[in-house]
Amino acid sequence: MYLALFILLRVILKRQTGTLGMTDLLLITLIADASQNGMAGDYRSIPDGIVLVVTIIFWDYALDWLSFKSPRFQRLIKSPPLPLIKNGNLLQRNMRKELITKADLMGQLREQGISDISKVKEAYMESDGQISVIEHEEHHEKGG
Numbered sequence: 001m002y003l004a005l006f007i008l009l010r011v012i013l014k015r016q017t018g019t020l021g022m023t024d025l026l027l028i029t030l031i032a033d034a035s036q037n038g039m040a041g042d043y044r045s046i047p048d049g050i051v052l053v054v055t056i057i058f059w060d061y062a063l064d065w066l067s068f069k070s071p072r073f074q075r076l077i078k079s080p081p082l083p084l085i086k087n088g089n090l091l092q093r094n095m096r097k098e099l100i101t102k103a104d105l106m107g108q109l110r111e112q113g114i115s116d117i118s119k120v121k122e123a124y125m126e127s128d129g130q131i132s133v134i135e136h137e138e139h140h141e142k143g144g
Contacts, residue, residue: 004050005031005035005053027057031056031057034049034053034056035053063077081124081125083124084098085105085117085120086122088117088120090102094125100125105131109133114135121134121137
């Protein structure tokens with residue numbers, strides 16, 4: 001069962017962006033449950049477990065493929081980025097929608113090296129839960 005999972009995950013699910021999204025977490029949970037069935041029973045249940053895991057991976061791949069090919073389908077699968085800060089101002093309504101406190105958001109900003117919210121042009125909650133930040137461009141003028 002381990003070898004089957006290793007090969008399937010290594011060969012089929014190669015592309016990853018380095019973050020763990022909700023669909024990835026769901027996939028891992030379903031694969032764990034499906035493979036457990038193959039390992040818990042007698043040896044005749046291993047092929048059944050492998051078939052179940054392959055089916056789950058197939059549907060995950062199919063949904064990714066469809067969202068890649070169809071922008072309309074992608075909008076159904078992945079939520080658009082949600083603005084949290086605009087020109088240094090907190091967007092309280094969007095923060096409430098995602099249950100993000102000012103302290104949580106400031107912690108995320110500090111992790112990205114930003115200590116002053118007024119330096120933030122825009123900040124977004126991405127579909128994978130990460131917060132992306134665009135800072136105001138600073139223009140350094142030299143006096144003569």
